[in-house]
Amino acid sequence: MGSPVHPSLSEETVLRPKRNSATTSFQLTFVRGPDAGVVLVVDGAAACPLLLGTSEVCSVRLRDPEVSRRHASLDVYDTYLRVRDLGSKNGTFVNDTRVGEALLTGGEEIQIGSTVARVDIEVKSKPIPVSPDTSFGPVLGSSLAMRRLYPLCRRLAESDVPLVIEGETGTGKEVMAEALHAASRRATGPFVVFDCTAVPASLLESALFGHEKGAFTGAASARAGVFEEAHGGTLLIDEIGDLEKSLQSKLLRAIQKSEIRRLGGSRWVKVDVRLIAATRRDLDKEVQAGRFRDDLFFRLAVARIALPPLRDRRDDIEPLARHFWELYGGREKPFPVHLLDRLLSHSWPGNVRELANTVARLVALGELADSYSELFRQPLPIEGEDGEFALARDFIENVVGQNLPLAEAREQVLREFERRYVVHLLKLHGGDSARAAAASGIGERYLRMIRARVRPAT
């Protein structure tokens, strides 16, 4: 016990940014349960979240039958030992108190099932390698949290192992995937992005694996899926946590065998694709809850990169703001340093994307920005039932007037449209998302995704 069982999962391939350049380690001594006597070190320098459970995918596999398959995770966060329950059946306890997540300092007892481990802090601390670079390709960031990621990103770019990039919306998962592709031997091959939430459930399989002519009503001609499109390159599957379970099995097969079969086809086609999955969800919890296949997770998460939210790397705010200022055409005007305090104190729930949008608005507003109190808001939402057309027009003009790049502007309009659409649809069907999804011809999962995304404004 204690040594990772995944054949290719080494501590270095699991990347978790830490705040300090030196970290603390913790020792766990199992004092009760079938594994009593075993000693385990949670090494802060390795920054590796250890999974405790009875499943073979856990780095620490316990024999206690009262322990869930994936019960809890342990990692060193700052100078604390962080223990997180992964949605286990009978809970994780610290000194007899049930916890979802807890930061420990040493001296506590952790209980899972009938297994009890004592936590001791290790005195020695090791430095973590920090890159002097302030970017990794297009991924900018000079904060310690980001600079800790770069050396390992470079190593991951050189390898072909599948990997999972985790992080809140707008933290740069896609841009990181692109950077890894660009730094890899596949750089001259295609980089294909597939967003699982952007395609209705009924079309997902054909979008992933392609279809033959006549495979379903409307399939007038044969079409390659994203796996074939990405042949020789990298395929980013975005929001993988939203993929239906039936498709997860097919995806697993595609990864294991490096071959796919088009919908309605009889031939298996070999594909040479490096797979990167991105997710806003906590995949450990999704697996524990039975919504994501354990074996697929095991296959995909050979390496993991956790991108920290912008609020946890405030040192990046100013350089990123200056970068976006230049990018959006503020080059001729001096950067508005008097607004820096506001930029630095904002919590950035939309992360780097929100910062980029805010700076784009700043560039467009010029000197008006001083008195513009709405600076940190998204464009005016369309509220109220009266005069909706006028409000919609104003909204679009508002977006157009910000002189954003086309993709950003289109995304803002599209998001607002989806918000309105879903709010109206749910109202019509008494809040029943299954009925609303059926009536609108979109998957329930997709509808719930839009709903979750727009919730703050509804």
Ligand SMILES: Nc1ncnc2c1ncn2[C@@H]1O[C@H](COP(=O)(O)OP(=O)(O)OP(=O)(O)O)[C@@H](O)[C@H]1O
């Ligand atoms: N570190 C960074 N350096 C430069 N630009 C960044 C960085 N992180 C994010 N961005 C920019 O912010 C925007 C959002 O980034 P991206 O789409 O990669 O985020 P995401 O995490 O994939 O978001 P979502 O989960 O919503 O899909 C993009 O315009 C991207 O170029």
